Amino acid sequence: DQQVKQNSPSLSVQEGRISILNCDYTNSMFDYFLWYKKYPAEGPTFLISISSIKDKNEDGRFTVFLNKSAKHLSLHIVPSQPGDSAVYFCAASGWNYGGSQGNLIFGKGTKLSVKP
Amino acid sequence: GAGVSQSPSNKVTEKGKDVELRCDPISGHTALYWYRQSLGQGLEFLIYFQGNSAPDKSGLPSDRFSAERTGGSVSTLTIQRTQQEDSAVYLCASSPMWETQYFGPGTRLLVL
Numbered sequence: 001d002q003q004v005k006q007n008s009p010s011l012s013v014q015e016g017r018i019s020i021l022n023c024d025y026t027n028s029m030f031d032y033f034l035w036y037k038k039y040p041a042e043g044p045t046f047l048i049s050i051s052s053i054k055d056k057n058e059d060g061r062f063t064v065f066l067n068k069s070a071k072h073l074s075l076h077i078v079p080s081q082p083g084d085s086a087v088y089f090c091a092a093s094g095w096n097y098g099g100s101q102g103n104l105i106f107g108k109g110t111k112l113s114v115k116p
Numbered sequence: 117g118a119g120v121s122q123s124p125s126n127k128v129t130e131k132g133k134d135v136e137l138r139c140d141p142i143s144g145h146t147a148l149y150w151y152r153q154s155l156g157q158g159l160e161f162l163i164y165f166q167g168n169s170a171p172d173k174s175g176l177p178s179d180r181f182s183a184e185r186t187g188g189s190v191s192t193l194t195i196q197r198t199q200q201e202d203s204a205v206y207l208c209a210s211s212p213m214w215e216t217q218y219f220g221p222g223t224r225l226l227v228l
Contacts, residue, residue: 004158034216043120043207043219044159089158103149103175104217106158 003027004092006107015116019077023090023107026071030092034104035064035075038087047088048075080114087111118142120220122208128226129198137193137223141210148191149217150183152204159207165191198227 005024013019021035031052036044050057050064050073057064063076077084088111091104121140129135141148150162161175165185176182180198185191195202203226209217 006158036219041221043122043209043221046216046218049216091159103161103164103172104151104159105161106151108156108158 001026002107003030004090004105004107006088006090006110008110009108010111010113012113012115013080015082015114016079019075019080019084019112019114021075021077021088021090021110021112023073023075024071025073025092027092027094027105028071029094030105031094032092033064033066033073034091034093035062036089036091036106037084038089038109044089052094077112080112082114082116085112085114120208120210120218122206122220122223124223125221126224126226128228130228131200132197134194134196135198135225137195137206137208137225139191139193139208139210139220141189141191141208142218143189145210145212145218146188147211147217148185149209149211150191150193151207151209153207153222154204162193162206195225198225200227203227 034049035047037047038044048062050066066073087109089109090107093104123138146167148165151159153159163183164172180196183193205222207222209219211217
């Protein structure tokens with residue numbers, strides 16, 4: 001059973017508008033969440049992360065929100081740019097969640113297309 | 117600075133052959149991870165090395181898969197008697213202790 005879910009396989013947004021990518025998780029032991037961006041034929045690139053002690057983390061155009069009670073996090077990109085077009089992966093980790101300490105559990109990704 | 121590098125970038129092999137995939141982590145990173153991404157799937161954890169501790173092999177899908185890390189640096193993932201379902205992108209990542217993982221470009225393996 002998937003512990004990290006990205007229910008939207010794709011998202012299309014107009015340049016300059018907000019992109020909102022969503023991620024849900026099932027394991028309450030996760031305490032660290034990350035977003036990675038992946039271009040074709042390249043490895044994932046770290047984008048932004050958030051610890052479970054926070055509910056928001058911001059870095060330039062990128063903001064991650066965490067709602068622990070709903071086991072939901074989202075990535076907001078404002079304003080969206082054509083260069084943001086990529087696959088975005090949500091990932092989670094945590095001590096003693098039942099898996100290996102340190103390894104990341106990934107969602108299946110959401111393909112973002114930002115149209116000029 | 118230099119990031120994580122992997123070789124080869126692409127590998128085509130015949131079913132039943134053995135393959136070796138190499139990962140050079142970022143210098144000084146104590147943790148090294150192997151993941152794979154099959155078509156249309158997310159990244160699947162395979163194995164994890166942390167310093168001199170015994171590796172966590174809990175993600176390896178079968179005993180045909182093995183990995184080693186020599187001298188706390190370079191790692192080799194070996195797949196014996198490859199099967200078509202082993203076709204995937206194999207990604208290596210490294211990190212300083214438990215922190216953010218930095219990925220290499222991956223090795224695209226195709227088993228015919």
